[in-house]
């Protein structure tokens with residue numbers, strides 16, 4: 001261990017450890033709230049919460065964990081799962097790739113050869129993914145998305161209409177991507193309906209604890225550990241987690257995989273979900289973002305959680321222990 005204080009922190013039970021992390025980073029004022037969607041700029045920059053939900057249903061939370069905010073890009077993960085269930089892996093792969101872009105989340109780029117958007121975790125790919133969600137019309141498609149959120153979270157979820165209309169009236173860049181993909185036959189004619197659905201899926205209201213439950217559901221092979229309801233077919237978990245791992249943090253994805261080493265997804269709301277397969281889901285919320293659109297405190301908290309709990313997928317075999325009672329030791333030090 002590098003720091004003298006490490007041994008105290010890692011030997012604390014999880015609630016104390018989360019409290020320590022929260023106090024440590026609460027005063028960090030780096031970054032800025034997203035303002036390209038006018039309603040998003042109104043968020044209180046001081047909000048900060050960290051939650052963990054284990055696959056055996058224990059939950060730990062600290063800070064403003066009941067505060068609702070819009071899920072934004074984190075929705076891309078779950079919409080991708082629904083599109084896979086609706087069409088199967090092979091067809092979805094013809095419409096959206098699985099390559100990291102190395103570019104900003106809102107880059108207007110398609111793969112030169114295939115004309116597909118690069119991956120479902122950036123805006124272009126997410127709009128293509130959402131266009132694949134089935135339903136007889138706009139209402140049925142929205143209801144399917146909301147029901148999907150309900151299964152992952154365990155309660156009904158609503159769309160923030162102010163946020164939705166704010167994004168719809170300013171979302172010209174996303175509209176441009178949709179037209180480009182329409183030009184190449186990557187999405188169908190009904191682009192306004194699909195864009196509305198995309199803006200609504202991004203404007204669904206969640207709190208930090210919800211994020212952790214959603215992440216824990218992915219960690220638990222698609223079954224919500226609190227309600228025991230299946231949210232997504234288990235055969236698509238590896239697809240979802242793979243693209244989260246390689247593409248979930250936009251143009252920080254490589255460094256994230258290298259340093260933190262667990263599948264994750266962020267959103268311009270300031271939320272991050274991180275999934276430790278077969279162990280736990282992590283949710284962090286803090287709206288101050290870095291230049292890539294990732295939560296500054298969120299990245300720091302995940303980095304420290306990963307280091308102190310030995311969560312990096314390739315570091316060593318994870319302990320797989322009971323996180324409710326465990327006294328944490330960094331793996332590799334045994």
Ligand SMILES: NC(=O)CC[C@H](N)C(=O)O
Nearest residue numbers: 072073105202267268269
């Ligand atoms: N990175 C994000 O969270 C972006 C989501 C936002 N709704 C957009 O499309 O721009």
